[in-house]
Amino acid sequence: MNTHVASGGPLRIGLVGAGPWARMTHAPALASHPGVVLSGVWGRRPEAARTLAAAHGTEAFTGDAGFDALLAGSDAVAFAVPPDVQAPLAARAAAAGCHLLLDKPVATTVAGAREVADAAGRAGVASVVFCTMRFDAGTAAWIAEQAAAGGWFTARAMWIGALFTPGAANEFGASPWRREKGGLWDVGPHALSVLVPVLGEVTEVTAVRGPADAAHLLLRHASGASSTVTLALDAPEGATGTELEVRGEAGVSCLPADAVDARDAFRLAVDALAEAARTGVAHPCDVRFGLRLTEVLARAEEQLAPVRA
Helix, strand or coil: CCHHHHCCCCEEEEEECCCHHHHHHHHHHHHHCCCEEEEEEECCCHHHHHHHHHHCCCCEECHHHHHHHHHHCCCEEEECCCHHHHHHHHHHHHHCCCEEEEECCCCCCHHHHHHHHHHHHHHCCCEEEECHHHHCHHHHHHHHHHHHHCCEEEEEEEEECECCCCCCCCHHHHCHHHHHHHHHHHCHHHHHHHHHHHHCCEEEEEEEECCCCCEEEEEEECCCCEEEEEEECECCHHHCEEEEEEEECCEEEECCCCCCCHHHHHHHHHHHHHHHHHHCCCCCCCHHHHHHHHHHHHHHHHHCCCCCC
């Protein structure tokens, strides 16, 4: 185990990515975390990496050699890049002995996600997948309460956004991978990260394509409960919203509607990674969990017609 982690010293975390998500959430959360040293920023665009690194008083890296240099000076790596860029880089980071703070989804192919999970297992490094709802204080408490209650019969979830509306002030709407993969892969992990700990692992998947990029999923869970999930990024602005309710022996319970503070949630994800690295006890939302989410979404994707351009 890395001496910085074993001794309880500050965790040196390198940031991979210099886009909007890294700029708005990862970099400021890492730079302000009292138990972390932001050991550098690596980006595919040199100027973006330099700008973000300078804003937080750290070093910028780019290119293949720069990635290796970032790993050499880090105990862990946090990722804020597209999923299929993330996967091979995360496997390299694990092989170099770095703990992994991954973004969701881990990858958009089962093979890619399994490569990361296997690399982390071989290296014995800790991992956490930043599914925001699992680390926000309010929603995490609600998830734990429903999981403890049990006896759920069914659930209904909707994650509907309007990222691609012309003129929308949302930087993520320009994301090529989100335009290609749609709501299934971008917000699908959020829905599953709540449903799985409450209802159990997904055992059956049926998927139907709706309008634009909308995907409708019917899931059977290991507990015997079922759930329906609607996912979209390309809906009209008036249709947007996030809802999740569970129904069962305890009645009806709804996911809190309070806004999630992504930076605070990310800091808690950092704490979870540090604890897993220190103790060797896997976090419930680790890379193996991320692999299972990818497996479910890939099964759904196989049943869907291509996303309409």
